[in-house]
Amino acid sequence: MTLIERFLKYVSFDTQSDDNSGVTPSTPKQMVFAQYLRSELEQLGFEEISLDENGYLFATLPANTDKPVPTIGFIAHMDTSPDMTGAGVTPRIVYGYDGSDIVLCEEENVVLSPNRFPELLDHKGEDLIVTNGKTLLGADDKAGIAEIITAMVYLKEHPEIKHGKIRVGFNPDEEIGLGAHKFDVEKFGCEWAYTMDGGEVGELEFENFNAASAKVVVKGRNVHPGYAKNKMINSMCVANQFMNLLPDGETPQCTENYEGFYHLVGITGEVEQTTLSYIIRDHDRAKFEARKENMLKWAAEINKKYGEETVTVELKDQYYNMREKIEPVMHIIDIAFKAMEEAGVTPKVKAIRGGTDGAQLSFKGLPCPNIFAGGLNFHGRYEFAPIQSLEKAMMVVVKISELVAR
Numbered sequence: 001m002t003l004i005e006r007f008l009k010y011v012s013f014d015t016q017s018d019d020n021s022g023v024t025p026s027t028p029k030q031m032v033f034a035q036y037l038r039s040e041l042e043q044l045g046f047e048e049i050s051l052d053e054n055g056y057l058f059a060t061l062p063a064n065t066d067k068p069v070p071t072i073g074f075i076a077h078m079d080t081s082p083d084m085t086g087a088g089v090t091p092r093i094v095y096g097y098d099g100s101d102i103v104l105c106e107e108e109n110v111v112l113s114p115n116r117f118p119e120l121l122d123h124k125g126e127d128l129i130v131t132n133g134k135t136l137l138g139a140d141d142k143a144g145i146a147e148i149i150t151a152m153v154y155l156k157e158h159p160e161i162k163h164g165k166i167r168v169g170f171n172p173d174e175e176i177g178l179g180a181h182k183f184d185v186e187k188f189g190c191e192w193a194y195t196m197d198g199g200e201v202g203e204l205e206f207e208n209f210n211a212a213s214a215k216v217v218v219k220g221r222n223v224h225p226g227y228a229k230n231k232m233i234n235s236m237c238v239a240n241q242f243m244n245l246l247p248d249g250e251t252p253q254c255t256e257n258y259e260g261f262y263h264l265v266g267i268t269g270e271v272e273q274t275t276l277s278y279i280i281r282d283h284d285r286a287k288f289e290a291r292k293e294n295m296l297k298w299a300a301e302i303n304k305k306y307g308e309e310t311v312t313v314e315l316k317d318q319y320y321n322m323r324e325k326i327e328p329v330m331h332i333i334d335i336a337f338k339a340m341e342e343a344g345v346t347p348k349v350k351a352i353r354g355g356t357d358g359a360q361l362s363f364k365g366l367p368c369p370n371i372f373a374g375g376l377n378f379h380g381r382y383e384f385a386p387i388q389s390l391e392k393a394m395m396v397v398v399k400i401s402e403l404v405a406r
């Protein structure tokens with residue numbers, strides 16, 4: 001099977017994960033795909049193949065040199081986003097893309113147009129794998145899986161390329177933020193690893209947000225409105241005062257690059273009680289801590305006016321910036337840089353405005369930067385993947401394997 005044959009086969013599996021399931025994997029269909037991959041790895045002659053009850057599939061490509069070489073890993077996730085169905089994915093290949101609109105679905109008038117997605121024009125002349133306009137594509141992250149497996153097959157077929165022991169790992173439930181939770185880092189047994197889960201060619205990521213949630217509960221005092229003078233405290237109005245204490249412009253819609261924010265993600269309220277749900281994000285750890293402090297400070301300000309216990313803030317850290325775990329091992333970034341250059345790719349270092357499985361793995365003791373997988377417009381019907389990008393990502397995996405042993 002070629003890289004593209006593999007990719008097209010993998011996207012035919014519906015592996016959508018589910019936020020509300022509470023079990024691992026969150027959907028049984030991910031296990032079906034994991035079992036398929038296991039049998040493929042068996043047929044290809046991989047060693048130390050294991051699939052645990054949580055749907056984590058590991059395998060080994062043994063070293064072909066006696067030289068002491070660190071064991072490294074490549075990781076991709078099997079699930080697709082809960083945002084859009086992944087059932088019945090029917091991809092089509094647009095050969096030699098000419099820069100015009102691509103009609104994905106005639107009857108529903110779904111068009112992939114460079115007017116809305118100018119990044120299409122970066123791929124003029126290439127061959128694009130697109131959807132039928134009714135599902136996502138699933139390049140996130142089946143492109144990563146196809147690239148990793150095909151790269152390992154390439155190494156098997158090219159024994160002149162010397163490499164150390166290489167582990168591959170495929171996990172469920174990345175899209176619901178749980179891909180790393182049950183990842184057995186010790187069993188994986190690598191000095192470091194790379195997730196193949198980025199977008200555009202050249203992307204290399206080893207910084208992400210520090211993240212916390214803040215639940216702000218405002219207590220009111222309800223009294224019959226006809227007799228409420230100087231008695232009633234309307235928690236919704238007090239919550240509004242709290243919201244107004246937050247700085248203007250420090251919201252997702254007003255920030256980019258390394259700017260952090262407070263993001264109000266939900267309100268429920270009545271006179272008696274209002275709950276504001278925030279998420280707090282910042283790449284800088286000190287600024288992140290200061291943002292959390294600010295939430296407490298603003299609550300205290302309101303309480304001064306309305307009495308203690310009017311506003312309570314419950315802060316919960318969610319994940320941290322992997323940069324602090326990568327900095328002591330920067331050679332793993334240097335290797336990725338060099339591998340990209342040797343594969344004819346210009347590295348583009350970008351700070352992730354979100355989290356990754358790699359960040360959590362880094363804090364579990366497996367430093368794990370993220371590398372492009374080549375797909376674009378993830379999580380929706382406009383997702384597409386240039387074949388040439390997938391091929392480059394595959395070669396980056398080969399080159400990294402080679403460079404680690406050089």
Ligand SMILES: [Zn+2]
Binds near residue numbers: 141
């Ligand atoms: Zn992904």
